[in-house]
Amino acid sequence: MNNSINSLRLAVLLIFCLTGLLSTSASAEQYDSLKGLKSVRTIFDFRDGKPGSALIHLKLVHDTFRDQAIQAVSDKPEMVVVFMDSSVLLLSSDRDKFSEVDRMRLEEFDQTLETMVKDGVRLEVCMFAANLWGVRPESIPVDIDRVANGWIASLGYQQKGFALVPVF
Template structure:
């Protein structure tokens, strides 16, 4: 049912009657190239919803080692990953201006020995990524796990 008569893809059935969509993305991919792709797809999803007249409300919560890709000084990032990490940070900064909120789990930050002040400015540190995700689900946000 998702394919129209001309073979085009459609979300019409799923979004019928929907005016807003709230989602919290729980992200733990552990690979900067994959994470770069994920961040771009989250923005694409936001854009597609807007094009279909659905107001997106997105929160992206990074847990685990992914928080290391969000630091200003990028310490400990191998040279081979620098380009992907720079891309991640650039896209996060760009997409934050479009209304996507980004958070980093404080438990993961502590585990990676990263002080919250080392995060890029568009990423908000929270005490626990799990608590954040639980709370947003209780507020009606759909969980989108990305592993």
């Protein structure tokens, strides 16, 4: 139990450190890669199914959306997170199989998802993966759009000019 609590403390510390680093970004001029851009359009292929690292990844995606450098390029960046593979398990309200520590992480995961939706990040879940992993559709939050096949969604976004960022 102490190892689990220490792991959780370490994860929270890492999140605060990452958040602090990202919030110090002054503008798009810090990134040569952002110079000349008129918009930011990104799809995150989210497949991390481990509650601890998935929470860190999700917060990093959200911090990226909120980053001043991204906001300097585009007042309203277009970002989509498509949950595929085992990450769909983290979206389900059925959490009996998770440890107490993981359930605490998943509560924070849920809160981050809610904030992301309010901020304008689009969330989608691959129903092929949900069916494969035994996730009941009604256990997935209503704010998360259902797509039959996450790969097809990813292909469509990429064809529309969205940059692909894998989150494994």
